Amino acid sequence: MKKYLAISLALSCFAQPAFAANNIDLTNFGLQADFKNFSEDLGSALSYKAVIPAEPLGITGFDIALEASSTETKSLGTAIGTSDTTMIVPKLHVHKGLPFNIDVGAFYSSVPTTNINLVGAELRYAILEGGMAMPAVAIRAAMTKLSGVDELALNTSSLDISISKGFAMVTPYAGVGTVKVSSDPGNTIGLTKESFNQSKTFAGVNLNLGLTNIAVEYDKTGEATSYSAKIGLRF
Numbered sequence: 001m002k003k004y005l006a007i008s009l010a011l012s013c014f015a016q017p018a019f020a021a022n023n024i025d026l027t028n029f030g031l032q033a034d035f036k037n038f039s040e041d042l043g044s045a046l047s048y049k050a051v052i053p054a055e056p057l058g059i060t061g062f063d064i065a066l067e068a069s070s071t072e073t074k075s076l077g078t079a080i081g082t083s084d085t086t087m088i089v090p091k092l093h094v095h096k097g098l099p100f101n102i103d104v105g106a107f108y109s110s111v112p113t114t115n116i117n118l119v120g121a122e123l124r125y126a127i128l129e130g131g132m133a134m135p136a137v138a139i140r141a142a143m144t145k146l147s148g149v150d151e152l153a154l155n156t157s158s159l160d161i162s163i164s165k166g167f168a169m170v171t172p173y174a175g176v177g178t179v180k181v182s183s184d185p186g187n188t189i190g191l192t193k194e195s196f197n198q199s200k201t202f203a204g205v206n207l208n209l210g211l212t213n214i215a216v217e218y219d220k221t222g223e224a225t226s227y228s229a230k231i232g233l234r235f
Helices: 002-011 032-046 074-081
Strands: 062-070 086-098 101-111 116-129 134-146 153-164 172-186 194-209 210-221 224-233
Touching: 032 062, 032 074, 032 086, 032 134, 032 153, 032 172, 032 224, 062 210, 086 194, 153 194
Parallel strands: none
Antiparallel strands: 062 086, 062 224, 086 101, 101 116, 116 134, 134 153, 153 172, 172 194, 194 210, 210 224
């Protein structure tokens, strides 16, 4: 209930997140292993989450939405010297359908009261378009890039495959993939760059009510769990 309440608040007013990223202090990590754990958590929280079924939008299709992701972590609090473990990231997310069952998507996030800025983009191809009897199957390549935190450069790239099947207004979907995280502590003494892969599993439900579209998604990337929700227009 706490996770869903956090998501609802973020969607309604992009309220203050669980911690202030401009207070990140990498010197709180005395060991390289601690910095890697932090990078794993942050990579999970900031990696690409499409919150969309596998079926293509079509050449005239758009999906435009406000979205928020809430990620429960283990080590983010250490970076800011608090016990906070939940990170909420609000986003403006846009998807556009192209010919040949190809979709493109992008998001922008500026987390309130922090210096975190985040951008992401995806390219998705539906191997199977889906229909009355057949599910849709799609492969996706995506990336995200963090900016605004002077002492930390972090970006992610991911590859996944998803499946979905529509039933009237409801379309459940699920997928698996891998996420590569690159995390650079800059000139922080005693710490060096980390680069690693994390497994990814996700599942969600999309509800289309005419032009209004609502979707929720569960994601586990590495050891961190995220819950995402979005509301917007899909046509």
